[in-house]
Amino acid sequence: MAGGRPHLKRSFSIIPCFVFVESVLLGIVVLLAYRLEFTDTFPVHTQGFFCYDSTYAKPYPGPEAVSRAPPALIYALVTAGPTLTILLGELARAFFPAPPSSIPVTGESTIVSGACCRFSPPLRRLVRFLGVYSFGLFTTTIFANAGQVVTGNPTPHFLSVCRPNYTALGCQPPSPDRLGPDRFVTDQGACAGSPSLVAAARRAFPCKDAALCAYAVTYTAMYVTLVFRVKGSRLVKPSLCLALLCPAFLVGVVRVAEYRNHWSDVLAGFLTGAAIATFLVTCVVHKFQSRPPSGRRLSPWEDLGQAPTMDSPLEKNPRPAGRIRHRHGSPHPSRRTAPAVAT
Template sequence: MASNNTLRSYSIIPCFIFVELVIMSGTVLLAYYMECTDLFSVHVQGFFCNDADLMKPYPGTEESSFVPPLILYCVVAAAPTAIIFIGEVSMYMMKSTREALLAQEKTIVTGDCCYLNPLTRRIIRFIGVFAFGLFATDIFVNAGQVVTGGLSPYFLSVCKPNYTGTECRFNHQFIVNGNICTGNHVVVEKARRSFPSKDASLSVYSAVYLTMYITSTIKTKSSRLAKPVLCLGTLCSAFLTGLNRVSEYRNHCSDVVAGFILGSAIALFLGICVVNNFKGVHSAAAKQKTEEYRGLPLMTFPRVESPLETLSAQNHSASMTEVT
């Protein structure tokens, strides 16, 4: 391999092991504690006993949903990972795109025998950032649910308050006592975690990140509709996932909209600011060439002598002759 396509670095592997992996491990650990443990207690939000927005019928467990969480999480995590991996390998194998790829990325030499080619670096970078954003989205969603304690549309159906008691006797009395619920404690706790919608956040994050990768990386000269159809189909799937949460009375419309905004914001931030629109680092020669042309004028016009300047020069010459 040519020497101008290689770059020696002794810090990339230690930085990856002691910085990147530590941050990723901490993110996964925090997501686990917020998702699978009771370390963070949910805020107990008050309600009205006769609130029509909270009296929808109980839709059943999450596993009985039209889009079960297990299938959703598998698709959200596996589909972008597989498409990114296949896309990078395909571009590296094709000669036309491989030359452009090698022009943007350099082979990192970390020792006498360790080489990191552009394909390996791009796959680790794009999939690693995607995985980090997936766990970060889950953390943001759980934090919002714990802090707000948003009530689900079916909250009163599972809470089962005593409507004949003194606390629910008046229609406009606001209930702040969390012990008024007589239903299943586990189901009631899940009904207090509605805002924002986790399914909407994760699905739209995965869809936006994958759409940005497809539009920025994959080039299709023969077909102009294949890429838009793939991107719009991905976004439509995420949109329908959010609508399904509303139609099954599992989330309010505001919960789904907030989830869409949160997932889209994280995906846009990572795609634009972290992976630079999925573009590699341009070669030093291209940068140097750009710097050389930066100082040159854009256009040079011929100088046209003004008649006033000509007349002034003639008068000045005549006056000098008279003095002499």
């Protein structure tokens, strides 16, 4: 906004692009996530196991719904938490704008599409950030499910639900003379347990719940850090970000404590979700910063004009301007030192 009047910009491609490009891509991502999660379009890789392997012999903790961190609670938190944070942040930014001197980049323009549609900067920012967040949430689900389908790593309770017939498989129980497992079972029909439980027990790496929590927390923490401005305190934003990190960490601890995942599965999920969130914030929404109204980036010379400067000591010299004598007596014109740019 310059001179109290908003910048206007006409665009006839914003609505078709949103309807025929952005919505289609988001629909494809949602469909692929659904296929990987709830159908057998992509069968899970059947990975073998050692007889009497204690790594996969933990007791069955029960269905996911009875967990201390059930999927319904996790999905509600990763959906509602960032959405409310971004909504409140953009409303506060719209109704309580920061002073013009504290905004590093010129505000966005109000886009006029056709004769009736006007998209103000707050509305565009809200749709942009929430749309990118939704895209990343389903993308994280795809990455986690794809990793589970491709690797087929068993969970810590895999043998409890598999219930293999060790006698028919020719497995010898461990003895003092032979402590380690003696045979690697690759038979497709080695498990006598429920096929649905066995299939679910083969989807451990990476942990999808940890990936979703890490994605939501990283995206929200970066939004709070880069957008919120708190004067007079340096600990408000770090405290809020650490408070957001605690639930994600607790979800990973619960998954390991209930023998639903290994620590390696949880750490891989954390890295997957955090990497996707960092990429989207850095490269797609450009750290939640507004762009110039002309739609172009500032050139280096234009950017230098807005950088803070330091006065040269020669400009504060009380000696009157004129010709300054050289050491050997030869006159030379006085020179003014250009303002140095603070780095």
